[in-house]
Amino acid sequence: MSSVEVPQLAARLHRTKLVPLCLPTPYPVGPVWVYLLRGEPLTLIDTGPRTRAAWESLKKQLAAFNLRPQDLERVLITHGHHDHMGLARRFQGYGARVYAHRADRNNLALRRSFRRLNQALAQLGVRAAQRLRMFVGLWLLDQTSLPLKEFVPLQDGQELDYCAGPIRVHHLPGHSPGHLAFQLPEGELWISGDALLAGKVPTAVLEPDPDQPERVFPALSVYRQTLVRLSSSPPQGLLPAHGPAILEVVELARTTLAKQQQRSQLILTHLPPQGCNLPELLATLYPTAAGLRLFLAYSELFGHLLHLQQEGLVRAEPSPRGLRFHRT
Numbered sequence: 001m002s003s004v005e006v007p008q009l010a011a012r013l014h015r016t017k018l019v020p021l022c023l024p025t026p027y028p029v030g031p032v033w034v035y036l037l038r039g040e041p042l043t044l045i046d047t048g049p050r051t052r053a054a055w056e057s058l059k060k061q062l063a064a065f066n067l068r069p070q071d072l073e074r075v076l077i078t079h080g081h082h083d084h085m086g087l088a089r090r091f092q093g094y095g096a097r098v099y100a101h102r103a104d105r106n107n108l109a110l111r112r113s114f115r116r117l118n119q120a121l122a123q124l125g126v127r128a129a130q131r132l133r134m135f136v137g138l139w140l141l142d143q144t145s146l147p148l149k150e151f152v153p154l155q156d157g158q159e160l161d162y163c164a165g166p167i168r169v170h171h172l173p174g175h176s177p178g179h180l181a182f183q184l185p186e187g188e189l190w191i192s193g194d195a196l197l198a199g200k201v202p203t204a205v206l207e208p209d210p211d212q213p214e215r216v217f218p219a220l221s222v223y224r225q226t227l228v229r230l231s232s233s234p235p236q237g238l239l240p241a242h243g244p245a246i247l248e249v250v251e252l253a254r255t256t257l258a259k260q261q262q263r264s265q266l267i268l269t270h271l272p273p274q275g276c277n278l279p280e281l282l283a284t285l286y287p288t289a290a291g292l293r294l295f296l297a298y299s300e301l302f303g304h305l306l307h308l309q310q311e312g313l314v315r316a317e318p319s320p321r322g323l324r325f326h327r328t
């Protein structure tokens with residue numbers, strides 16, 4: 001698959017004054033792209049995390065255009081994860097209007113129900129020591145964002161005013177329930193956050209369903225629908241939050257879908273005839289995961305098991321050591 005760097009693809013736009021800015025993050029994913037749209041209203045798409053390094057880098061890159069953070073009028077958020085929205089509240093404090101999808105309101109506000117998560121993980125047989133290590137990882141992660149409690153809600157299909165033409169909003173849920181992409185006025189280029197990434201499959205994160213908080217958000221099944229949508233009516237290109245620009249959208253959406261299917265299949269083959277619980281599966285497939293990675297590994301495994309259950313390929317049975325998963 002051929003790849004083109006984000007600044008090269010952005011430079012092909014003529015009317016849109018689009019400037020990709022690369023910011024450091026302290027996370028394993030590496031640096032994040034945020035996008036400045038010069039002109040009226042002065043807009044930033046995603047903000048980077050709330051770290052000193054990201055803030056200093058952002059200020060310096062804005063200064064190259066004679067801009068200060070106070071000059072931003074509008075901030076659009078692709079989704080409520082820390083590397084994308086960590087600084088949104090700071091811009092709001094300076095007077096910018098912040099826009100995001102309502103389904104990510106809990107992520108944006110850092111409203112994490114540790115009690116509910118603790119219960120859910122205990123029911124899955126995860127031991128207290130491991131739960132504690134994960135919660136420390138999540139707490140440390142939450143230090144890299146300012147909670148954003150108020151924002152202007154966006155919906156699929158909505159159009160936002162911009163001097164070079166309207167920006168169209170696309171709802172692409174999965175990696176998070178309220179994940180958005182923003183279609184630029186020229187051509188068919190979308191600023192797409194983590195909806196599709198070259199070389200990696202975006203993780204499914206264990207979180208409550210925003211509409212029915214007593215159940216887990218079925219991230220993988222929902223993401224599959226997004227991938228199908230992206231491969232059936234693809235934009236010409238994507239400007240993602242990480243890695244190179246994406247021109248072969250259909251091919252990448254299909255490859256991502258295939259990789260997910262392979263992963264589900266692999267998990268299925270690791271379920272022994274007598275079944276196993278989630279920690280046993282984790283010990284086989286992610287033996288070295290710790291801290292936040294441990295949480296992401298559990299999220300990923302449970303996401304696949306939930307999907308396999310929905311497909312009728314796996315069933316879960318309560319046992320004294322947490323839910324046991326069996327092949328049907």
Ligand SMILES: [Zn+2]
Pocket residue numbers: 079081175194
């Ligand atoms: Zn993300």
